[in-house]
Amino acid sequence: MAAGRSAQLARIREKRAALRKQLWGDLDPGHFWHRKTHDGYVTTPRTMPLVLQIIDTLTNGKPASSTYFTLWSRTKDDDSMVIIDDPKELSLEAGFSGSRSTTTWTTRMRLLKDLKFIDTKEGKHEFHYVLIWNPHLVLKYLFSEKKIPDKEFYNFLIARSIEIGCKDFMDKQE
Structure with a gap:
């Protein structure tokens, strides 16, 4: 089940990346906050x-x-x-x-x-x-x-x- 969930999340990420590229073009990833590439982050519930x-x-x-x-x-x-x-x-x-x-x-x-x-x-x-x-x-x-x-x-x-x-x-x- 974990592998299925990982694949599902990967597909969601790909779709969102394609949509962002379509709407805004090629963007420098360094202009965004990403929890895996910046120190000083915390996990927050979406709620x-x-x-x-x-x-x-x-x-x-x-x-x-x-x-x-x-x-x-x-x-x-x-x-x-x-x-x-x-x-x-x-x-x-x-x-x-x-x-x-x-x-x-x-x-x-x-x-x-x-x-x-x-x-x-x-x-x-x-x-x-x-x-x-x-x-x-x-x-x-x-x-x-x-x-x-x-x-x-x-x-x-x-x-x-x-x-x-x-x-x-x-x-x-x-």
Whole structure:
């Protein structure tokens, strides 16, 4: 089955490359970000835009999606863990500036922890060590607990997951 999947992905890549060439002509591959040729990449689920929208819905006027994505972008080798030596750096990356940037970031981190998107352990500060849980499983749990007020994004997330072959929302894993 793995060989069949690889062949299928190769055909998809070939078709997309042919379409890109047809639409834009010959392009220098160096002008594109490619995870296999550049350092500093992270694997991101294709559902991440919806996950981020739902996070902002759940945090009631205190958007935490940029904080979450900043954490996600800091993971190494898909290990789902972040070590934060300087909270000020992450607060700036999340878009918070000024004298209250770290305080605002800390509030968002607490919201993400309360919602169970992350778990943390103290070190040099309250959020020195961060573990990021599978966001699909967190959202599935929050939905089962009736904590997701906007069903539109959640239903679209399920539909998108099925479309891309993600089985996190299925009751039985195949």
